[in-house]
Amino acid sequence: MKYISSRDNALYKQLLRLASGRPSRDAANLVLLEGLNLCQAWLQHHGAPVRAVFDAERLDRGGPLRALAEAVGDAASIACEPRLARGLSQVESGQGIYFMVEAPRPDLPEYIDHNCLWLDRIQDPGNVGTLLRTAAAAGIRHAYLSTGTCAAWSPKVLRSAQGAHFAMTLHEQVDLAAAHERLTVPLAATLLEGGEPLFDVPLPERCAWLMGNEGQGASPELAALAQLRVYVPQAPYVESLNVAAAAAICLFEQRRRWLGRAVQAQ
């Protein structure tokens, strides 16, 4: 197994760059996963990483890190001096394990006929992560992220999505207006103003839920394409809901109605 002991090491510099959420300099779309849960999930769903990076001291202690190293194999594994390994961590008490992987870039399906999440220029990584986590919990398996939405496989999004990346297929850098031509289910826009109250409008079992930018909402061009235009009925005199909270209410209102029908049909 290779060992890194200097911060001048070229690979270490690349790891540092990825750890801070900056894109890789090559075309490979490399990203860095941190922590046991994410690395184990990657191994299970996508196989071996490009590189597995271990805190050398913690690796020597055996346990789950050793098991991961054995699963990955020596050729792709790298031990790292503890202070260098800690330098890659984005959390307070890291676990000393990182995977450098190529983020999946699935092809757009010819027809988008599933219940799905459309994110239009969502800029806060915590919001994107929470949106994905909430969508996965609501049973949604596909998300379409516009150009201008922050990168789904960045460390902050991964952290707040809590594994949703492995329960969903994530399409990034999507031209949503063009993708609309592939859509065979209704586009449902959540609006700050106008539209119909969520609780009174019929909701289809499958639609594309369009969630827009934190400040401006969805772009007018996209919102104009929506067959369904809803708002969440709120108390007067307060600011609008956070986009992830609004999405939670919409997605679980849909789930509630269709869960109910599934139960009644039993």
Add this chain to the structure above:
Amino acid sequence: MKYISSRDNALYKQLLRLASGRPSRDAANLVLLEGLNLCQAWLQHHGAPVRAVFDAERLDRGGPLRALAEAVGDAASIACEPRLARGLSQVESGQGIYFMVEAPRPDLPEYIDHNCLWLDRIQDPGNVGTLLRTAAAAGIRHAYLSTGTCAAWSPKVLRSAQGAHFAMTLHEQVDLAAAHERLTVPLAATLLEGGEPLFDVPLPERCAWLMGNEGQGASPELAALAQLRVYVPQAPYVESLNVAAAAAICLFEQRRRWLGRAVQAQ
């Protein structure tokens, strides 16, 4: 109006400390509000601040900063060299206006008979802010924050709550188990395991919604006091919902049902 041009100024040091979210060193529970919206809302709801701090250059340009300075008066207003004013900012493009205020410490009501939010050791400021914002949007006017929940009037919580602090009465450092004795509405716990599915259980018009720590949920002692124990029905094989997303679903499910009844009663 006093003018600060040195970072060694004692008041400036205190402002810096508050800007970083650290508690004030005296007993006054001082906090720093940043930005036009928050400062204007404070003035409207609570009157003059202890100190109003302005970027001197922006103040000279007139506009809303000048109007605020006139409303506050010269005695409590301080102009600050632009680079020092920028040093207090927690956002990328600050507006050059800060209020140092004494955070409200309302007395606990003798009886807690209103629909309300109970937060048990919620540690992420973004979560606390989103929870308050969502509760305000759901029409909830009272929140009870346990010891161990992060400070409600900290800069990060203020930022993500988007004004909810002025639509709600916030009780902090509350011993929730003791406060339970004042409760005359049901305590409703949202659980990760056990309990009944939210969508199937009768929900009262008013209850105390107990939301627990991000990792561990509500403390077992508190959860044991709950008359109502619910979970949000989720897709299998995914991590649980973020606490703010779970709260959004619960609070708006209650709102949906009682909004509906109010409409029917008209």
